Amino acid sequence: MLASVLLVGCATAPVRPARSAEPPPEDPALREATHGAVAAAEHRGWELVARRDARFAVEGQPSVVAETIPAHRCHAFVLVTASGIHEAASALYLPEGPLVGRDLRGDPSVVGACAAETPLEVYWHDSVQGAGLVRPLVFELDVEEAMAARLGEPPGEDPALARALRRWGFVPAGPIREVAVEAGIAQRFPLTLEVGSCVTLWATGARAGLRVEALADDGTPSVVARADEDERALQLCADRPRTLQGVLVPEEAGTVRVRLYQAPSENVNGEAGLWLGERRPARVSSAEAExxxxxxxxxxxxxxxxxxxxxxxxxxxxxxxxxxxxxxxxxxxxxxxxxxxxxxxxxxxxxxxxxxxxxxxxxxxxxx
Known part of the structure; x- marks a missing residue:
């Protein structure tokens, strides 16, 4: 196939980015395909950051566009096609020529990369079989999820939750804790809360109940917070330094990965604003505000x-x-x-x- 030859046979970016022509009129089929691609991406927790103008693509005339991935971010580059396109393929190259990644999935064509401590400049190269309208889309996805997928590890069950938590001030606190569990045997781990802080505990992997306990002087535990049955996460705040323990009650054998996110209490209006990623917590302007x-x-x-x-x-x-x-x-x-x-x-x-x-x-x- 021509698309395969174009991608596999090139070790360096073949051309420099060219100035795009005037976009063609909107096409109903392309608009519907774009809507479907965006909906599918957002369902996975991806965030649309750029919606490029549609253009007419022709077999044998590949396109190359310069893109910049911000530091500590991952971008997915999606080429949506309409009627007349039999297959599409994309690749990312560094400006010096080396191939970063490629995708031969077809329609839509998806290729992605992550930037480290500095922004990453790439050339997005795409080619098609056939002729017709295409629309390039750029999405940002969670770094943690993208790297887990690249390493072959099971990603979190809800990447949108991780993105929402970070967007509103919760940041990862420490590495992911992996706990090997057996059905029905509780596992405990220490949890320290600083004064004025709120935390989110999020468990993925094997099915397990999640709660937080406080210990009395005689060692008797009391439940401080418990995740609802249909949730894998819980949140709580501390008005004083507290040493607690997280408790996993597994329903099946396997591995549970526990992530801890932390934010200042004032960022989320204390426990009154805890929200598990469903909405942004309201800010209060005075002590009597409701x-x-x-x-x-x-x-x-x-x-x-x-x-x-x-x-x-x-x-x-x-x-x-x-x-x-x-x-x-x-x-x-x-x-x-x-x-x-x-x-x-x-x-x-x-x-x-x-x-x-x-x-x-x-x-x-x-x-x-």
């Missing part, structure tokens, strides 16, 4: 939320709710509030919509 979160509960559903000892949690009934309660379903009201508790359990009679707000504690007494 943050609302809307939930929809099914009848009989019970929810738990963590709270700081110096904060108050208020639950307000909304559409479809016949009243909300805390601790005891028999005592329902249009709204309930609890202050000073480490954890609040609540529900809604008949299910429906409820709104949760958290604020800094005012008077010392707890209120309902």
């Amino acid at each position: 943050r609302g979160e809307v939930l929809r509960l099914v009848p009989g559903e019970v929810r738990r939320v963590r709270a700081n000892g110096d904060s108050c949690v208020r639950v307000v009934a909304g559409e479809g709710s016949r009243g909300v309660w805390m601790d005891r379903p028999t005592e329902a009201a249009p709204s309930v509030e609890r202050c000073g508790a480490a954890e609040v359990t609540f529900g809604s009679l008949g299910g429906g919509q409820v709104t949760i707000t958290r604020r800094r504690r005012g008077p010392p007494e707890a209120r309902r």
